[in-house]
Amino acid sequence: MRRIAFLAVPPVFAYDLSITQMLLGAAELAGGPAYRVTTHTARPGRVAAVGGPDMLVPDGLAGLGALSGGDTVVVVGGGAREDVAPAVLDAVRRSADAGRRVAAICTGTFVLGHAGLLDGRRATTHWGLTDQLARRFPAVTVERDALHVVDGPIVTSAGAGAAVELCLHLIRTDHGSAVAAAAGRLAVVGPPRPGDQPQLVGTPLPHVPERSLADTRAWALRRLDRPLALADLAAHAGVSTRTLTRRFHAETGLSPLRWLLRQRVDRARQLLETTDLPMDRVAHHSGLGSADSLRQHLVRALGVTPSAYRAAAGGNRATVEGGAS
Numbered sequence: 001m002r003r004i005a006f007l008a009v010p011p012v013f014a015y016d017l018s019i020t021q022m023l024l025g026a027a028e029l030a031g032g033p034a035y036r037v038t039t040h041t042a043r044p045g046r047v048a049a050v051g052g053p054d055m056l057v058p059d060g061l062a063g064l065g066a067l068s069g070g071d072t073v074v075v076v077g078g079g080a081r082e083d084v085a086p087a088v089l090d091a092v093r094r095s096a097d098a099g100r101r102v103a104a105i106c107t108g109t110f111v112l113g114h115a116g117l118l119d120g121r122r123a124t125t126h127w128g129l130t131d132q133l134a135r136r137f138p139a140v141t142v143e144r145d146a147l148h149v150v151d152g153p154i155v156t157s158a159g160a161g162a163a164v165e166l167c168l169h170l171i172r173t174d175h176g177s178a179v180a181a182a183a184g185r186l187a188v189v190g191p192p193r194p195g196d197q198p199q200l201v202g203t204p205l206p207h208v209p210e211r212s213l214a215d216t217r218a219w220a221l222r223r224l225d226r227p228l229a230l231a232d233l234a235a236h237a238g239v240s241t242r243t244l245t246r247r248f249h250a251e252t253g254l255s256p257l258r259w260l261l262r263q264r265v266d267r268a269r270q271l272l273e274t275t276d277l278p279m280d281r282v283a284h285h286s287g288l289g290s291a292d293s294l295r296q297h298l299v300r301a302l303g304v305t306p307s308a309y310r311a312a313a314g315g316n317r318a319t320v321e322g323g324a325s
Contacts, residue, residue, distance in 0.1 A: 001029075001036055002174055003071040005064055008041040009088055009111055012077035014052025016105050016163050020074070023167040027175065027183040034175050034183075040064055042085045061091045069099035072170065075108035080129055082114075089115045096153070105166060106159035113137040121151040126159040176273040177266060213237055213247055220260060224267050224287040230256055264288050265301050272310040279306055 004024055006017060017039070027034035041047050041057040049055050064073060073095040078084060092115040096102050104112045109125040110133065112118050119139040124130065124146045134142040143149045148157035148166045157166040172180035216237040220228055233256050234244040248256045268286040271277055277285070283294035291306075298306050 001031075001033060003036045003038065003067055004170070005067055005071065005073050006037070006039045007061075007064070007073055007075045007088070007091065008039060008047050008055070008057055009075060009078040009084065009108065010041075010048045011050050011079045012047060012055070013106070013159070014049040014055065015160060016076050017049075017055065018052070020076075020105065020163050020167050023164060023183060023187045024171070026186040027171045027179055029175065029179065034171065034179060038063060042088050061087055064091050064095060067095070067098070067100055070101075072101040072103060075102070075104040075111045076106075078107045078111040080107045080110045080132060084111055084114050092117065099153070101153045101155065101170075103155040103157070103166060103170070105157050105163045109133060109156045110136070112154065112156065113140060117154055118156075121154055122149050123151065123154070123156040124149045124158055125156065177270040178274050181270070213244070213251055216244075217252075217259075221263060224264055225285050226287065228260060228287070233260075261297070262301075265297055268294055268298065268306070269302075269309065272306055282306065 006021065008017060021037050021039075024035045024037050025033065038059055039055075039057050040059045040061055040063050042061060044058050044060045045056065047055045047057045067073070073092065075092065088111065092102060092111060096115075096117050102112065102117060104123075104125075106126050107129065109118070109123055110129075112123070113133065113136065118137055122141045122143055123133070124143045125133050127144065130142050130144040133140065146158070147162040148155060148169060150169070155166065155169070157163060168180050168184055171183055216233055219236050220233060230241050230244070233248075234241045237244055237247075239247070244256060248254070248259065252259050254262070264287045268282055268288060271282045271285055275282075279291035279294055283289055283291050286294070288294045288297055294306055298304065298309060302309065304312070
């Protein structure tokens with residue numbers, strides 16, 4: 001079990017704190033919960049919340065000292081304020097110095113900036129505040145078109161829905177794709193979006209409501225081990241390939257074939273984490289063709305070979321091929 005400590009810096013959006021804690025709490029290992037989640041603030045007691053009732057946070061900053069080097073501190077709130085309490089900034093710096101992973105949701109990125117943790121790094125925040133972030137911290141490379149950004153032990157995300165993607169990324173990094181997928185299903189959240197997906201998709205709403213492509217995406221996920229062309233997806237959706245591409249991008253921020261490739265790579269990661277299948281069978285079940293193709297795609301997406309990824313993932317694996325199909 002790992003620990004994740006949320007550091008609430010008023011004002012805090014109630015959703016940012018509640019949805020993330022629910023999702024992390026849904027992550028389970030064979031021996032029980034995957035995380036012990038705690039919440040801290042500079043002044044324990046009632047914390048002002050936006051979009052919900054005020055929250056009662058009983059733990060102060062001293063509790064952060066009990067974390068180990070492999071644990072995580074997630075900064076929530078701050079509202080892009082300039083007057084962040086020095087004690088909060090010191091606690092964030094000490095966490096980073098102790099080797100802990102430090103993450104921020106939405107305006108929590110500004111807290112990390114004031115603490116000096118973002119200098120020379122890449123970071124993001126809510127799309128409406130990226131220009132302000134860049135002006136306030138010129139030593140930071142601001143990624144304006146990303147849901148979340150990972151730069152070494154520092155992870156920053158946009159607001160609201162992007163907080164879900166951040167948590168799924170943390171779970172996947174710590175415990176693998178299968179645990180992250182199970183937590184997402186239990187919390188009834190959609191499949192994780194890649195961190196470099198745009199925050200905004202500038203497609204106007206149609207005058208006539210169109211049927212979602214969710215059924216087509218689910219159909220494709222059940223057939224990742226088979227050849228799937230753009231025409232196949234369009235035929236299932238009952239639209240032209242041009243309409244499919246337009247609507248697919250509107251709903252996912254990706255072209256149909258780019259989305260399909262990401263799902264195949266994700267399937268390969270799950271199989272590498274959870275089975276002992278040979279590389280050519282992993283490639284077959286994920287629809288990536290050959291072991292050479294699997295290697296090329298994984299190196300391009302993750303910077304590691306399939307064998308290195310499997311060795312790093314560890315964990316329990318099934319040896320029966322039927323359980324991986």
